[in-house]
Amino acid sequence: MSDMRSDIESVILDQETISQIVRRMGAEISRDYDGKDLVLIAVLRGAVVFMGDLMRAIDVPVSIDFMAVSSYGAAAKSSGIVRIVKDLDIDIKDRHVLIVEDILDSGLTLKYLMKNLSSRHPASLEVATFLWKDVEGKQAAINPKYVGTHVPDAFVVGYGLDFAEHYRNLPYVGILKPEVYS
Numbered sequence: 001m002s003d004m005r006s007d008i009e010s011v012i013l014d015q016e017t018i019s020q021i022v023r024r025m026g027a028e029i030s031r032d033y034d035g036k037d038l039v040l041i042a043v044l045r046g047a048v049v050f051m052g053d054l055m056r057a058i059d060v061p062v063s064i065d066f067m068a069v070s071s072y073g074a075a076a077k078s079s080g081i082v083r084i085v086k087d088l089d090i091d092i093k094d095r096h097v098l099i100v101e102d103i104l105d106s107g108l109t110l111k112y113l114m115k116n117l118s119s120r121h122p123a124s125l126e127v128a129t130f131l132w133k134d135v136e137g138k139q140a141a142i143n144p145k146y147v148g149t150h151v152p153d154a155f156v157v158g159y160g161l162d163f164a165e166h167y168r169n170l171p172y173v174g175i176l177k178p179e180v181y182s
């Protein structure tokens, strides 16, 4: 059996830290959306783990739905040109929509998605991202309303995030050893 853990250079968020962050975000969202018709939309597949935890940290009624997108061109860097592979099943018109994302880097994928979703006339449209890879001098294309925590400009895996579909099931977030992907 190969050992996923030996491919991790360092753990940057352990389970306890993750759970504190998610509880804090859930409390913020519950306060802001109290009495509103809230729909959480996660983008498959990376955001699935965060979605599962976040929805249970929210104590106002929510609906959930999922979208899947695939980007054109090289997979490593986001081009912002995406194709919707799986669309929503529910109608978001006049509902308060919160996009649940695993990690925000350039924000180009989300910018495209937000443009697409806003054309369906939701009552509001915001983003909750677990991680924000914001590097000095680099600006994301969108401004998330809720941010779990900031991460350095390294390739991270675990807690839903993959490298070549592996490591999603690690219960923590870690930096992948460069020799694994180079």
Ligand code: 5GP
Pocket (backbone or CB within 6 Å): 046, 077, 078, 080, 102, 103, 104, 105, 106, 107, 108, 109, 110, 133, 154, 155, 156, 157, 161, 162, 163
């Ligand atoms: P953006 O469009 O914001 O540049 O790209 C965001 C997407 O790129 C994320 O949803 C995620 O799929 C992927 N991504 C960006 N940085 C990382 C990273 O450090 N690790 C992993 N596993 N995926 C990343």
